[in-house]
Amino acid sequence: PQAIYLKDYKKPSFAIREVNLTFELFEEYTIVTNVMKFLKLDNVQELRLHAEELELLEVFLDDVALDQESYTIDEESLSVKNVAESFTLKIVNKIYPHKNTELEGLYKSGDIFCTQCEPEGFRRITPYLDRPDVMSVFTTTVIADKEKYPILLSNGNKHQCHENFDGRHGVTWHDPHPKPSYLFALVAGDLGSVSDEFTTMSGNKVALNIYVDKGNESKCSHAMRSLKEAMRWDEETYGREYDLDIYNIVAVDSFNMGAMENKGLNIFNSAYVLANTDTATDANFMGIESVIAHEYFHNWTGNRITCRDWFQLTLKEGLTVFRDQSFSADMNSREVQRIEDVKGLRERQFVEDASPTRHPIQPKSYISMNNFYTSTVYEKGAEVIRMMHTLLGEEKYRAAMDLYFNTFDGEAVTTGDFVWAMEQAGGIDLKQFQLWYHQSGTPRLIVDEKFENGVYTLMLTQKILDDVDGSKQAPMYYPLKMALINQDGALALEKMLIVSKEKESFSFDGFAFKPVLSINRDFSAPIIIEQQESDYAFLMKYDTNSFTQYEATQNFAIETLESMMQGSKIDEAFVEAYGYLLDLDIDLSYKALLLELPSISTLMQRQEVIDCQIIYSAHEDLAKHLADVFQEKLLQIYKENHNPDSDAIDAKSIAQRAIKNRVLKLLSASETKEIALIAKEQYDNSITMTDRVTALDVLEHTDEPLAEEAFKDFYNKYKDNTLVMNKYFGLLSSSLRDDILHRVKTLQNDEVYDDKVPNLVRSLVGTFARNHKHFHAKDGEGYKFVADKIVEIDKINPQMASGLCSTFKIYDKMNKENQKLMKRELMRVISTQGLSKNSFEIIDKILK
Ligand code: DPP
Ligand code: ZN
Numbered sequence: 001p002q003a004i005y006l007k008d009y010k011k012p013s014f015a016i017r018e019v020n021l022t023f024e025l026f027e028e029y030t031i032v033t034n035v036m037k038f039l040k041l042d043n044v045q046e047l048r049l050h051a052e053e054l055e056l057l058e059v060f061l062d063d064v065a066l067d068q069e070s071y072t073i074d075e076e077s078l079s080v081k082n083v084a085e086s087f088t089l090k091i092v093n094k095i096y097p098h099k100n101t102e103l104e105g106l107y108k109s110g111d112i113f114c115t116q117c118e119p120e121g122f123r124r125i126t127p128y129l130d131r132p133d134v135m136s137v138f139t140t141t142v143i144a145d146k147e148k149y150p151i152l153l154s155n156g157n158k159h160q161c162h163e164n165f166d167g168r169h170g171v172t173w174h175d176p177h178p179k180p181s182y183l184f185a186l187v188a189g190d191l192g193s194v195s196d197e198f199t200t201m202s203g204n205k206v207a208l209n210i211y212v213d214k215g216n217e218s219k220c221s222h223a224m225r226s227l228k229e230a231m232r233w234d235e236e237t238y239g240r241e242y243d244l245d246i247y248n249i250v251a252v253d254s255f256n257m258g259a260m261e262n263k264g265l266n267i268f269n270s271a272y273v274l275a276n277t278d279t280a281t282d283a284n285f286m287g288i289e290s291v292i293a294h295e296y297f298h299n300w301t302g303n304r305i306t307c308r309d310w311f312q313l314t315l316k317e318g319l320t321v322f323r324d325q326s327f328s329a330d331m332n333s334r335e336v337q338r339i340e341d342v343k344g345l346r347e348r349q350f351v352e353d354a355s356p357t358r359h360p361i362q363p364k365s366y367i368s369m370n371n372f373y374t375s376t377v378y379e380k381g382a383e384v385i386r387m388m389h390t391l392l393g394e395e396k397y398r399a400a401m402d403l404y405f406n407t408f409d410g411e412a413v414t415t416g417d418f419v420w421a422m423e424q425a426g427g428i429d430l431k432q433f434q435l436w437y438h439q440s441g442t443p444r445l446i447v448d449e450k451f452e453n454g455v456y457t458l459m460l461t462q463k464i465l466d467d468v469d470g471s472k473q474a475p476m477y478y479p480l481k482m483a484l485i486n487q488d489g490a491l492a493l494e495k496m497l498i499v500s501k502e503k504e505s506f507s508f509d510g511f512a513f514k515p516v517l518s519i520n521r522d523f524s525a526p527i528i529i530e531q532q533e534s535d536y537a538f539l540m541k542y543d544t545n546s547f548t549q550y551e552a553t554q555n556f557a558i559e560t561l562e563s564m565m566q567g568s569k570i571d572e573a574f575v576e577a578y579g580y581l582l583d584l585d586i587d588l589s590y591k592a593l594l595l596e597l598p599s600i601s602t603l604m605q606r607q608e609v610i611d612c613q614i615i616y617s618a619h620e621d622l623a624k625h626l627a628d629v630f631q632e633k634l635l636q637i638y639k640e641n642h643n644p645d646s647d648a649i650d651a652k653s654i655a656q657r658a659i660k661n662r663v664l665k666l667l668s669a670s671e672t673k674e675i676a677l678i679a680k681e682q683y684d685n686s687i688t689m690t691d692r693v694t695a696l697d698v699l700e701h702t703d704e705p706l707a708e709e710a711f712k713d714f715y716n717k718y719k720d721n722t723l724v725m726n727k728y729f730g731l732l733s734s735s736l737r738d739d740i741l742h743r744v745k746t747l748q749n750d751e752v753y754d755d756k757v758p759n760l761v762r763s764l765v766g767t768f769a770r771n772h773k774h775f776h777a778k779d780g781e782g783y784k785f786v787a788d789k790i791v792e793i794d795k796i797n798p799q800m801a802s803g804l805c806s807t808f809k810i811y812d813k814m815n816k817e818n819q820k821l822m823k824r825e826l827m828r829v830i831s832t833q834g835l836s837k838n839s840f841e842i843i844d845k846i847l848k
Pocket of ligand 1: 118
């Protein structure tokens with residue numbers, strides 16, 4: 001497969017002034033009529049349109065039917081020779097949505113026709129200049145059977161309804177805002193809906209509709225509330241107003257991503273729309289709020305101002321993630337939100353950034369663009385925006401955003417354009433800072449300190465990894481928030497340093513005793529700090545920054561676990577500090593985070609050569625010790641916060657469930673019957689999904705017969721709800737019990753399971769591949785199973801398959817034995833006949 005390079009970017013040779021589409025939907029096929037008005041922009045004779053897997057029926061150039069000599073078609077394109085300065089091209093083609101299992105272009109999710117065009121799905125619908133820098137005004141008519149498809153939707157405002165031609169009907173939609181083809185959308189189905197209204201700051205009324213499978217209407221209220229909050233927030237925080245009369249959201253079950261920001265017609269994975277407390281966890285509620293907001297925020301950062309080319313993806317995604325994170329922080333707890341964001345970044349992005357698939361947030365090349373919707377582009381991208389926000393401060397940042405919107409509205413731009421606005425309004429030079437867009441790997445900072453004659457000196461050394469191709473990378477520029485705390489716990493000094501050199505030091509004087517350093521407060525830079533030693537117990541008590549206080553508890557736990565992994569006994573100083581946390585009278589969601597032990601994956605990332613077994617056993621030993629030592633106190637916290645009759649989703653109730661479930665999980669490490677019975681009771685009597693999934697997880701790891709009983713009950717209750725069944729499969733395949741592989745294989749035959757539905761594949765196979773204990777099993781069977789699934793699923797949905805390939809990306813950090821087993825499977829997959837370019841690209845990088 002061919003790679004595409006950023007350096008080869010060329011401006012389009014044609015503009016499309018307007019496009020008029022007609023879709024005639026039938027069960028076995030769809031006829032697309034596509035009329036485009038072109039304008040030539042430079043001196044070329046031939047028009048080359050993207051086209052993939054299309055059956056061409058007719059082509060007309062300015063109303064004249066073209067014979068087959070006047071155009072050529074190959075696997076990727078349709079070319080028309082000798083075109084004039086301006087002309088109209090009409091193309092009629094045929095597609096087969098019901099056979100489209102890749103879920104790109106026009107496809108069917110159950111009985112619903114829907115689309116996914118980003119990044120390059122539109123070329124699977126009709127020939128087009130399918131690149132984001134070609135923006136046009138779309139008018140779309142959808143025609144279908146009236147009974148089967150009463151709801152017909154596309155982008156923009158509803159323009160016209162066409163009634164009754166032989167039981168069929170049609171609707172014409174017009175979107176006045178020029179947009180790239182990746183934002184095109186179409187939906188047809190027999191859907192239920194809920195409606196509301198929003199009045200914008202200048203008084204325009206916007207109709208809000210959420211369309212779902214009939215019967216699910218009652219599960220939309222949280223999504224609707226989130227949408228209205230997001231619309232209000234963007235007005236208040238960024239001064240951005242919505243720009244159409246209508247905002248539609250449709251939920252479908254088969255969807256590759258979380259959701260898609262198509263102009264005026266968002267299409268969502270139903271997991272990010274539907275919720276009530278019986279079927280969704282508190283985490284699901286938060287997820288819905290943030291994804292609904294994310295897609296809404298794209299209307300300005302993505303749609304009105306879009307990307308020049310796909311290498312600029314972080315321009316809209318990094319920025320929009322930063323915006324949704326800020327929104328969630330404002331809606332909920334700022335401190336908890338920041339910690340959750342960083343946890344997510346470290347679990348996903350840091351792992352990617354240390355692997356052979358690492359890339360800058362602005363990649364230099366790709367084989368399949370679908371492979372670059374990564375946590376690097378999204379989450380590290382958001383950290384890069386956040387650093388600019390920190391460097392500029394709120395006021396100048398807002399001025400810079402205003403400048404960005406005012407300058408580039410209606411255009412397709414680059415990350416350089418964005419940084420230009422930040423520099424202009426911020427009055428700073430971001431030349432070195434821009435390395436964040438072009439270098440890969442997580443920067444490390446080695447921190448040394450010196451204390452002499454009342455002067456405290458901080459000595460910093462940047463350690464920058466080579467790029468994947470071995471080329472050297474330069475020191476970075478970033479804000480580093482720090483504080484010095486006196487021995488008595490008083491805050492002596494708080495500062496934001498600018499780090500920019502390979503080696504530099506900062507001195508602070510006037511100290512009677514050596515102060516304690518609190519570094520990278522708020523996680524002001526997405527880096528790894530390497531510090532020889534630090535007084536974690538002290539910082540756990542006295543640090544005033546919620547992030548670094550959390551960090552101190554994590555670091556102390558990591559230090560304790562790592563010395564256990566080397567054979568030492570449990571450090572009682574850590575146990576004592578943990579006991580101190582239990583007594584703290586603080587926000588309970590924050591406390592639940594403080595009490596969480598570092599994840600297995602966190603510990604894996606720190607190993608030179610990974611051996612999972614040693615990590616698991618240290619982790620189990622420490623948890624069991626804490627559970628034994630603090631049993632009474634933990635039980636007390638449990639009882640104080642367990643309200644089985646409440647399903648309220650206010651901040652306090654959510655926090656109580658979080659702390660209660662955290663201590664229950666910890667208590668279960670002691671594997672006593674008493675705890676199993678508490679969990680069973682929680683399963684039987686609680687009325688929230690949050691409580692049920694924790695109870696199931698605890699039972700699974702403490703008491704086989706009780707677990708079996710509860711899982712059976714759960715299955716019988718929820719087997720008709722696929723969103724809940726995703727949780728069922730996820731819980732069962734993440735189990736640490738023996739013989740899980742056999743169970744996962746058997747579950748594939750369950751009537752609910754389906755390899756064609758991405759959510760189900762992710763929850764059964766994807767979860768298994770992240771179950772380090774079983775995926776990395778020494779007999780190699782875990783690898784073999786996932787490799788087999790990759791080959792199978794690659795034929796159905798390459799995007800799903802390449803997601804599974806990514807689970808092998810820690811290959812070169814594994815011990816020799818596991819490496820050998822992994823390599824055997826990867827070699828087998830990459831030599832499979834007809835393997836997609838998606839899967840090829842990932843495995844090829846891992847094996848290089
Ligand atoms: N679904 C993706 C997102 O919203 C693609 N744009 O981030
Ligand atoms: Zn996005």
